[in-house]
Amino acid sequence: DSGVTQTPKHLITATGQRVTLRCSPRSGDLSVYWYQQSLDQGLQFLIQYYNGEERAKGNILERFSAQQFPDLHSELNLSSLELGDSALYFCASSGQANEKLFFGSGTQLSVL
Amino acid sequence: AQSVTQPDIHITVSEGASLELRCNYSYGATPYLFWYVQSPGQGLQLLLKYFSGDTLVQGIKGFEAEFKRSQSSFNLRKPSVHWSDAAEYFCAVGSGNTPLVFGKGTRLSVIA
Numbered sequence: 001d002s003g004v005t006q007t008p009k010h011l012i013t014a015t016g017q018r019v020t021l022r023c024s025p026r027s028g029d030l031s032v033y034w035y036q037q038s039l040d041q042g043l044q045f046l047i048q049y050y051n052g053e054e055r056a057k058g059n060i061l062e063r064f065s066a067q068q069f070p071d072l073h074s075e076l077n078l079s080s081l082e083l084g085d086s087a088l089y090f091c092a093s094s095g096q097a098n099e100k101l102f103f104g105s106g107t108q109l110s111v112l
Numbered sequence: 113a114q115s116v117t118q119p120d121i122h123i124t125v126s127e128g129a130s131l132e133l134r135c136n137y138s139y140g141a142t143p144y145l146f147w148y149v150q151s152p153g154q155g156l157q158l159l160l161k162y163f164s165g166d167t168l169v170q171g172i173k174g175f176e177a178e179f180k181r182s183q184s185s186f187n188l189r190k191p192s193v194h195w196s197d198a199a200e201y202f203c204a205v206g207s208g209n210t211p212l213v214f215g216k217g218t219r220l221s222v223i224a
Contacts, residue, residue: 043202101158106155
């Protein structure tokens with residue numbers, strides 16, 4: 001058990017809809033990262049938050065947004081969903097330095 | 113831009129045989145290098161990491177990796193593979209200030 005909790009584990013929705021993925025980092029970790037894993041693209045970095053503030057942004061679509069709350073949990077919001085958004089979304093957390101990421105089990109998103 | 117190449121998409125080895133998974137990276141500065149393993153339905157688990165110092169690093173589950181700066185490589189090795197090692201293996205590169213960039217992974221199958 002990595003200590004990183006992601007909910008829900010599975011999500012099935014329709015095109016055009018909006019969903020929210022939730023992540024609770026390991027106790028004490030200030031950084032939260034979101035990654036998208038798909039068969040063709042592999043693991044793609046989306047966005048990083050550190051202690052409530054956006055630290056780095058990767059290949060995140062404008063339809064996607066994220067935030068980190070004062071209790072350090074994070075949410076990834078995906079809107080106007082398309083078939084191509086179907087993927088496994090991982091959250092990871094780390095301490096102060098980007099030295100070691102602990103991954104959650106992921107949320108499998110299926111857009112039908 | 114930083115990138116990671118894992119040339120082998122899928123490797124099959126016999127149980128008890130040795131294993132080497134290849135990883136080549138492109139990074140402008142001295143990199144932090146990582147190997148992660150992902151079992152089906154699970155998140156990624158850190159096997160080992162290299163930051164500096166001894167170029168041969170030991171990890172969990174009997175794995176080791178060697179950093180070769182001249183070849184921009186960080187290959188993962190194990191002297192004797194067990195059936196439970198069947199999984200997807202990811203090489204990643206980053207630094208203290210940048211999010212990790214992952215390779216597309218190598219799927220390892222183990223046969224009796």
